[in-house]
Amino acid sequence: MTKAAYFDLDGTLVGTSLIQPTAYYLLNQASPLKTLQRFGRALFDAPRMAVAEMQDRRNFNEILFSHFRGMTEDRIEVLSREVFEDIIRPAIYSGAHDLIRQCKEGGFKVVIVTGSLDVTTRYVTQHLGADYFIANRLEFKDGYATGKMLHPLVAGPEKAKIIVEDAHIHGYDLKKCHAYSDSFSDVPMLSVVGHAFCINPSRKLKRLAQAYRWPILDINNEPPASFRKSHSNH
Amino acid sequence: MSNHPCVVTINHQSKPRVLFSGDQLVEVDLPIGTRVIYPKPPMEPLNDVKAAIRYAINHPENSEPLFAKLKPGMKVTIAIDDLSMPLPPMAKPDIRQQMLEVVLAMLEDYAIDDIEMVVATAFHRPMKEEEIRHIVGDRIYNEYAPDRLYNHDAELPDGMVHLGTTKEGYDVEINARAAKSDLLIYLNLTFVPMNGGFKSVGTGLAGYKTLKAHHNPATLRKTKSYMDPNFTDKKSSALSSAMESIGRFINEKIDVFHIESTINNRMFAKPLDFLSKNEDDLTPMEQFGMKALIRSLKTLPQPARQAIFEKVPAPYGVIAVHAGETEAVHKLILEKCFQQLAVPVKGQSDIVIFPIPYISPYNVGAFLNPLLVSVMAEGYLYNLHRGAPLLKKGGTIIITHPCTDKFDKEQHLAYVEFFHKLLPQTRDAMELHKRFEREFSRNPAYIQMYRSGNAYHPTHPFYMWYWGENGRKHRSRVIVVGADNEYIPKILGYETARTMQEAIRMAKETAPVDPSITCFRICPLMLADVELTEEERAELDQQ
Numbered sequence: 013m014t015k016a017a018y019f020d021l022d023g024t025l026v027g028t029s030l031i032q033p034t035a036y037y038l039l040n041q042a043s044p045l046k047t048l049q050r051f052g053r054a055l056f057d058a059p060r061m062a063v064a065e066m067q068d069r070r071n072f073n074e075i076l077f078s079h080f081r082g083m084t085e086d087r088i089e090v091l092s093r094e095v096f097e098d099i100i101r102p103a104i105y106s107g108a109h110d111l112i113r114q115c116k117e118g119g120f121k122v123v124i125v126t127g128s129l130d131v132t133t134r135y136v137t138q139h140l141g142a143d144y145f146i147a148n149r150l151e152f153k154d155g156y157a158t159g160k161m162l163h164p165l166v167a168g169p170e171k172a173k174i175i176v177e178d179a180h181i182h183g184y185d186l187k188k189c190h191a192y193s194d195s196f197s198d199v200p201m202l203s204v205v206g207h208a209f210c211i212n213p214s215r216k217l218k219r220l221a222q223a224y225r226w227p228i229l230d231i232n233n234e235p236p237a238s239f240r241k242s243h244s245n246h
Numbered sequence: 247m248s249n250h251p252c253v254v255t256i257n258h259q260s261k262p263r264v265l266f267s268g269d270q271l272v273e274v275d276l277p278i279g280t281r282v283i284y285p286k287p288p289m290e291p292l293n294d295v296k297a298a299i300r301y302a303i304n305h306p307e308n309s310e311p312l313f314a315k316l317k318p319g320m321k322v323t324i325a326i327d328d329l330s331m332p333l334p335p336m337a338k339p340d341i342r343q344q345m346l347e348v349v350l351a352m353l354e355d356y357a358i359d360d361i362e363m364v365v366a367t368a369f370h371r372p373m374k375e376e377e378i379r380h381i382v383g384d385r386i387y388n389e390y391a392p393d394r395l396y397n398h399d400a401e402l403p404d405g406m407v408h409l410g411t412t413k414e415g416y417d418v419e420i421n422a423r424a425a426k427s428d429l430l431i432y433l434n435l436t437f438v439p440m441n442g443g444f445k446s447v448g449t450g451l452a453g454y455k456t457l458k459a460h461h462n463p464a465t466l467r468k469t470k471s472y473m474d475p476n477f478t479d480k481k482s483s484a485l486s487s488a489m490e491s492i493g494r495f496i497n498e499k500i501d502v503f504h505i506e507s508t509i510n511n512r513m514f515a516k517p518l519d520f521l522s523k524n525e526d527d528l529t530p531m532e533q534f535g536m537k538a539l540i541r542s543l544k545t546l547p548q549p550a551r552q553a554i555f556e557k558v559p560a561p562y563g564v565i566a567v568h569a570g571e572t573e574a575v576h577k578l579i580l581e582k583c584f585q586q587l588a589v590p591v592k593g594q595s596d597i598v599i600f601p602i603p604y605i606s607p608y609n610v611g612a613f614l615n616p617l618l619v620s621v622m623a624e625g626y627l628y629n630l631h632r633g634a635p636l637l638k639k640g641g642t643i644i645i646t647h648p649c650t651d652k653f654d655k656e657q658h659l660a661y662v663e664f665f666h667k668l669l670p671q672t673r674d675a676m677e678l679h680k681r682f683e684r685e686f687s688r689n690p691a692y693i694q695m696y697r698s699g700n701a702y703h704p705t706h707p708f709y710m711w712y713w714g715e716n717g718r719k720h721r722s723r724v725i726v727v728g729a730d731n732e733y734i735p736k737i738l739g740y741e742t743a744r745t746m747q748e749a750i751r752m753a754k755e756t757a758p759v760d761p762s763i764t765c766f767r768i769c770p771l772m773l774a775d776v777e778l779t780e781e782e783r784a785e786l787d788q789q
Contacts, residue, residue, distance in 0.1 A: 017690065107698050113403075114690035190691065207663075209691045225666065227659045229691055230699060 015188035017115040018175050018201065021126035021136065023194035024211045025112075027103040027232065033095045033132055034076055037083070040091055054079045069168040069197040073127050073148060074161060081159025085152050092131035100136055105212075107231030111192075112140050120190065121182065125175060125201065127167045146174055172200035192229075193217075202226065249281075252589045252772075254524055256280040261525045263765060264536060265601035267646040267728050268614060269551035271521075271540045274646075274727075274746040280763040281595065283636075284524055285772035288512035289586050291563020295341065298567045299348045303505060306570030307578065312349070312431070312503055316356040320428040324349065324363045325398075325421075325451055328370055329377045330607035331437040332509060333771075337559035341507045343383040345433045345567075349505070350386065362423055363395040366432075366450025369457065369703035370608070371657050371696070372397040377610075400453030401697050408455075412495045416459040416488065421451040425500060434506035436579050438771065439587070440472045440629075442506050443576030444493025445486075452492075454687060454705060460488035461705075463675035466715040472629040473773055477580050479633075497572060505569040506579045509562040510586055513770035518558060522770050552604055552613070584632070588775035593782060594638040596761035597753045599746075600627040602647040603769050608702070608710065612654035616734045617665050619647050621710045623724060624717030627766060634776040635720055636764060639789045642723045642753040644746070649729040649738075656700045660692040664707035669737050675715045683708045722756060725749045 022029050038054055041047040057075060065072040080088070115122050124137050124145040133147040149162040164170055179186050187206035191198075196216040202208035210221040211229045221228055249255070256263075262273040263282060276282070292298045303312040316322075326342050329335055346363070353361055363382070365373050378395065379387045387395065398421050399405055407425035409418045424430050424447070432450075436442030448456060459465075468484035475486035496502065514521050518539070520532035528536060543551050566582040568575045602614070602622050609618055623645045628635065637643060653662045668682055683705065686692075692704035724740040727749045735742050743749035754761055766774065778786060 107694055110697065111690055111694045114401075114693050118688040118690045118693075120690065188685075192691070207689075207691075222655075225662050227662070227691060227695075228655060229695055231694065 014183065014185050015120050015190075016123050016179065016182070016184045017120040017190040017192065018123050018125050018205065019112075019142070019191075020171075020193035020195065020198050020201070021124050021128055021133065024192055025105060025108040025124070025140065025231075026100050026136070027105060028100055030073070030076060030127055032099050033128065034079070036095050036099050037088065037091050038079060040094070041083075042087070050079060069127065070165050070170060073165060073167045077129070077148065077150060077161055078159040080150055080157040083157045085155050085157070088129075088131055088150070088157065092129070093135065095132050096135035096139075100132065101139065104136075104140070105232045108140060111229075111231055112142060115190070116141065121184070123178065125166060125171055146178065168197050169200040171198060172204045175201055176204055196220070249592070250590045252284045252286055253591060254282045254284065254526070256282060259526075263525055263767060264521075264540065265599070265646050265765070265767070266603040266769065268602065268648050268650070269548065269555065269604035270543045270648070271536075272646055272728060273540065276599075276746070276765060277750060277763060280765055281591075282524075282765045282767050283589055283591060283772065283774060284767050285511050285522060285770045286586060286589055288510035288563065288770075289565050291510060291565055292567070295344050295564045295567070296348055298564070299345050299505065299569075302567045302569035303348065303352070306503075307568055307574035309503065309570035309574075312569065313352060313356070315429055315501065315503060316353065316358060317428075318357040319360070320358055321360045321426070322353060322358055322362075322429045322431065323421075323424045323427040324361065324431045324433060325366045325424060325447065326363060326381065326433045327435045327441075327446070327450065328365050328367045329373055329381055329610055330370055331435060331441060332560065332562055333437070333605050333607065333610075334513070334556055334558075334560050335377075335380060335610070336509065336562040337515070338380065339383060340381045341435050341509065341564050341567075342381045342433050343386065344564075345505050345507065346382055346386055349431060349433070361390075361394060363390055364421055364424060364451065365397045366446065367398045368450050368452055369400060369696070369706045369709070371700050371702050372399075374700065398451055399697060400703065401693050406453050409496060409499045412491050414488070414491050416492050416495075417455040418448070418492055418495050419453055419455045420447065420496065424451050428501065430500050430502045432502060432504050434504065434579075436506055436508045436576075436583060438473060438630075439475060439477065439580050439583050439773070442508075442579055443475065443504075444490045444572055445475075446493075446504070446572075447496050447500075447502060448489055448492035456492060457705070457709075459492065460485050461709045461712060463679050463712045463715050466675075466712050467719060469716055471631050471635070472625075472716075474632040475580070477577075477584075493572060502572060503569065504572045504575045505567065506575045507564055507567045508579050508583045508586070510565050511770040511772065512562055513560050515558050515561045518555075548613070555604055556611070584773070584775075587771060587773040588632060589772050591636065591764075591774045591776050593762070593778060594634060594636060594641075594776060595764035596638050596641045596757040597644060597750065597763045598637040598641065599644045599646075599763070599765040601766075601768060602627075602645050608706070609654070609657070612657045613650075613652050614647075615653040615658050615661055615665075616649050616651065616738065617658075617661050617707055617710050619645070619649055620738050621713050624714030624721070625710070626713075627768065628714075628717035628720070630766070630768075630772065631774045631776055634778050634783075634786055636766060636774045636776055637721055639720055639786070640722045642725060642757065643717075643721050644725045644727060644743075644749045644753060645740075646727045646746075647729070649726055649731065649734040649740075651731060651734050656695075657702060658707075659695050659699075659701045660686070660689065660704040661702070661707045661710075664711075665737065669711075673739050675712050675718075678708060678711060723753070725752055
């Protein structure tokens, strides 16, 4: 195995962002009062997060995940399964399974590199048949989340560094590696591999993709059924 | 002996010739003595096409009639040629629709319900809904699509069946539904002699394992003309020999019934039909129309220019329909095809001018990208000959095309990487084949877009480059007139000239004294039936 396909998750393979799963965690606290407190605080922080998102994806992640402070590890663990089943699984793009299967058939190790939390990402990884994942991890102290992230933070330019290190560790030839993303913040990640692909790109990324001639894929829209036919019944 | 009426020699009184240059028309003054080859006038079409289809399937060639093959409850698959031919798509009703209507009615009479229709796309892009509607008609589409009328998918897991290996060692793997049917009916529209016959099932319903047997540079180097599929010269096409071997093998395993048709070359409908004519023969009204069209095309934006040609459906007329056993049917269709297309031409030329139009079989509904420009020049147009190439060995090809660096973002997704990453590394088809084809053809993103998007398979750009292989090996230079940039022709290994005069001057620098020049004045479609003297033939055989 000399090559890997690195996939961003949110917006690339699934139609969710970091916000929906996080909101699910915050809205499902031990009591209605705690739910109200946590969600209210997050709403209050929304403008700050919006500004951070525009400046640096890493700051956005840090602010977003700070709202987990004080949540117990086992609660997060239990909720993560629900987040996958209720939020992420229904939002997986129709072509995601096929694309990953084709990557594996093409001899690629499939790696999900995401700013989402590791507890949720592991279910998606398993479900999609990816080989492993690199995701953000919460810091816990005495079974409680501190609201801080463990480093390295998986976001923006850091993703590129992580991919380079991962390729080095596993002996992948970066020139032969592929990367897939929907977001402009992942341009560094797309730039370090030999083959960059944009899936359902944002307008800003689409412009860049057209300039760099990165292929643009649409794995969300179900093609008209007449296009292709499943022969499984023959 | 005098020239065929379609071969005109430029003299002092000749008007400028009007040549396609992509979706523009350019007027060029050609040197006195230049030979200009025009297509033959369209042959008279059949009066009653459906009657001809019925007659063909009831009086088939080398086969029992279709009705004799039918049994209630049997599984039947009907494969249909895709919309890559004819060019542009023919006005409704398409001949494929008419063939289907006759065949489906007969299947219904015999209480056959298990019918599926597959558009035989091979590695072409899937046809869109409106395109399938165009070739089968709304009634059939509404009744059968999507469950029983769909595109072939060469990458579908479990969608292909390995039938075995030919004695030459070719792996034969085709569409599972077709392979598991009691009867496979193939409906052909043979527009050029390269298509139809054994190529149909063995290519249209195949995938990588089988296509690689003949879609490779070694086979194409051994092919003198793609358009003489061992019909006139039994050793003219290694490509056709491989396809024939695979086709015969399939016919041994599956009951195949071919219904093959061909059409005349009436490409342009009334408002544009002057484009088919010799410029010296245009009426004043037609001259005015030609001038107005040239001027309009100069001022319109690119999509509007392409639309002018694409929106006017081609009024092709059906000139023959035959049915039965693959080889016997194809022989009759090829005879008719050559009768329409082949223009007798005496001798080869040192310099040949190929106007490159806006369309090819691989860009229906899309822009003719630079790789397809080279396919048209050194693949299609160079190979539109029988007997001998129109161009002398080592001669120069002049093409007219802007060579714009533009690729359709949906259809030609993989072409961009092939053109801008691989071709600058090497233009050697054998090296591209050995170093890059295998890995590139398995690119998961490109395969995904072939399967669920509207893209050609990632192997297709390689095949396109190989398609120009025998032309590349035969010619010495290609000079582009009217390129809007220098770097695209350079990637292709071409030179550029600002005007036709400059291109001819450049070509003469490496040509013999007083070189012969021929302009292959396409469109509509034609084929040069090149006649050589015994001396010329002996010289060609030595090369």
